[in-house]
Amino acid sequence: xxxxxxxxxxxxWAAACxxxxxxxxxxxxxxxxxxxxxxxxxxxxxxxxxxxxxEAMPDKSITLTLFNGAIRNDENAxxxxxxxxxxxVLVAFGACACEGGIPGLGNLSSKQQILDTAFSTISTDxxxxxxxxxxxxxxxxxxxxxxxxxxxxxxxxxxPVDYYIxxxxxxxxxxxxxxxxxxxxxxxxxxxxPAGAVIGASQSTVCDECKRTRGEKTITQFTRMATxxxxxxxxxxxxxxxxxxxxxxxxxxxxxxVANMPCVGCYGPAPDVIDQGARMMSAVAxxxxxxxxxxxxxxxxxxxxxxxxxxxxxxxxxxxRHAKG
Amino acid sequence: MSExxxxxxxxxxxxWCSYRAADLAGMSRIKYAPNVRLIRLxxxxxxxxxxxxxxxxxxxDGVLISGCHPGDCHYVEQNYKTMRRFALxxxxxxxxxxxxxxxxxxxxxAAEGNILAEExxxxxxxxxxxxxxxxxxxxxxxxxDGRVPSSVIGHRSVVEGVAV
Ligand code: SF4
Ligand code: SF4
Ligand code: SF4
Numbered sequence: 001x002x003x004x005x006x007x008x009x010x011x012x013w014a015a016a017c018x019x020x021x022x023x024x025x026x027x028x029x030x031x032x033x034x035x036x037x038x039x040x041x042x043x044x045x046x047x048x049x050x051x052x053x054x055e056a057m058p059d060k061s062i063t064l065t066l067f068n069g070a071i072r073n074d075e076n077a078x079x080x081x082x083x084x085x086x087x088x089v090l091v092a093f094g095a096c097a098c099e100g101g102i103p104g105l106g107n108l109s110s111k112q113q114i115l116d117t118a119f120s121t122i123s124t125d126x127x128x129x130x131x132x133x134x135x136x137x138x139x140x141x142x143x144x145x146x147x148x149x150x151x152x153x154x155x156x157x158x159x160p161v162d163y164y165i166x167x168x169x170x171x172x173x174x175x176x177x178x179x180x181x182x183x184x185x186x187x188x189x190x191x192x193x194p195a196g197a198v199i200g201a202s203q204s205t206v207c208d209e210c211k212r213t214r215g216e217k218t219i220t221q222f223t224r225m226a227t228x229x230x231x232x233x234x235x236x237x238x239x240x241x242x243x244x245x246x247x248x249x250x251x252x253x254x255x256x257x258v259a260n261m262p263c264v265g266c267y268g269p270a271p272d273v274i275d276q277g278a279r280m281m282s283a284v285a286x287x288x289x290x291x292x293x294x295x296x297x298x299x300x301x302x303x304x305x306x307x308x309x310x311x312x313x314x315x316x317x318x319x320x321r322h323a324k325g
Numbered sequence: 326m327s328e329x330x331x332x333x334x335x336x337x338x339x340x341w342c343s344y345r346a347a348d349l350a351g352m353s354r355i356k357y358a359p360n361v362r363l364i365r366l367x368x369x370x371x372x373x374x375x376x377x378x379x380x381x382x383x384x385x386d387g388v389l390i391s392g393c394h395p396g397d398c399h400y401v402e403q404n405y406k407t408m409r410r411f412a413l414x415x416x417x418x419x420x421x422x423x424x425x426x427x428x429x430x431x432x433x434x435a436a437e438g439n440i441l442a443e444e445x446x447x448x449x450x451x452x453x454x455x456x457x458x459x460x461x462x463x464x465x466x467x468x469x470d471g472r473v474p475s476s477v478i479g480h481r482s483v484v485e486g487v488a489v
Contacts, residue, residue: 285410285412307421
């Protein structure tokens with residue numbers, strides 16, 4: 001508890017896009033509840049605070065920390081460790097923190113390949129072949145910038161995590177519900193779920209929340225949204241559009257299929273699914289209507305970038321985690 | 326070093342054809358490389374790609390999936406599903422940089438002990454030539470009390486009611 005008697009709240013972004021921060025602000029008047037019930041002590045996006053301020057805080061003095069973004073470099077990991085020590089409840093917030101998220105797609109390339117692409121491709125004007133140096137000596141002393149890791153990690157691959165709020169970003173109504181629950185728990189009016197739980201989501205798959213009609217799935221060709229106008233009432237997968245609903249956890253009210261777009265899997269693996277991509281392979285295999293090896297090969301080639309598609313948000317937390325390198 | 330390298334290959338066989346083929350190979354005293362650890366499932370259609378990834382991530386140098394010939398599946402057409410899954414699995418493995426020879430699909434009827442043995446010998450030789458896979462999946466940290474965070478196990482619990 002801080003001087004004003006309120007429990008402390010922190011939010012941090014590591015390898016993140018900022019969308020998770022916006023999603024928190026999107027809880028509208030709910031944000032006033034956060035302010036009324038918490039003393040916001042650290043939130044780089046919303047207020048000025050220095051890492052050393054957090055370092056100076058006693059261990060476990062922050063009641064709730066929402067951590068969004070993946071772990072891409074040693075700065076991300078350092079802050080994760082620091083916030084873990086200072087927080088009673090550390091929440092992996094959003095797909096990047098939970099599963100590695102979009103930055104996690106970097107795990108399909110090596111660090112070397114990523115740096116080459118950024119600094120040495122034809123579109124880059126870098127005649128001296130300069131590369132970022134993590135230490136630079138100045139007359140005043142050495143400067144350090146964070147060191148990029150070989151691979152991207154989820155938050156729980158660096159520190160133990162108490163809860164997971166999935167989504168890219170999490171739905172605002174879900175965030176509001178979780179914040180409401182924590183406030184109630186602090187007042188002794190509710191109990192927090194057991195550690196390790198996924199909160200702000202449900203127990204089933206996106207397909208389960210999707211209202212589109214489903215019949216026999218027999219696909220002989222995959223197609224893409226850019227070239228096809230799908231029917232609004234029929235399952236998208238049945239229409240040959242790759243939809244990750246079957247492998248993905250529910251909790252978003254099937255937001256994308258409702259908007260006539262396929263689910264891309266942002267809520268992470270459905271309950272009991274260990275590897276979201278592997279589940280998608282099984283799901284896709286069971287809807288393709290062919291018994292001929294050559295034809296199967298041809299149909300499957302219509303799945304553009306299966307790895308990037310099936311693991312769009314979860315490469316670092318998949319069973320393989322990264323490409324060979 | 327590759328002289329001494331003996332690959333570990335996990336072999337998923339089906340109860341009705343390929344496991345019997347392996348059995349027959351044994352009973353007929355056909356000699357074949359001892360590197361494959363056979364796991365018997367009811368059907369090759371049971372081979373979830375998760376099994377393959379788990380084997381590779383946790384130390385196998387290769388994975389062999391085998392089942393009844395197309396058209397001969399005990400469960401009518403589950404092995405066609407295996408075939409379709411395998412096509413996607415191979416595309417993913419290629420994107421991950423895992424050599425083609427490390428993961429194979431072989432059809433073998435209960436009478437084809439010799440064929441299975443031959444395929445195993447061929448695969449072991451190929452994987453030997455490739456060397457160890459040594460997948461360096463970084464292990465996840467344990468909590469202070471030595472508990473593996475539940476997320477590591479994969480079956481994270483969800484508390485319903487928190488969701489609105
Ligand atoms: S989960 Fe999505 S919205 Fe949140 S930081 Fe990652 S990319 Fe951005
Ligand atoms: S696959 Fe997609 S469109 Fe089809 S039911 Fe599931 S979520 Fe809906
Ligand atoms: S439908 Fe899929 S991609 Fe869209 S918000 Fe829901 S889980 Fe995310």
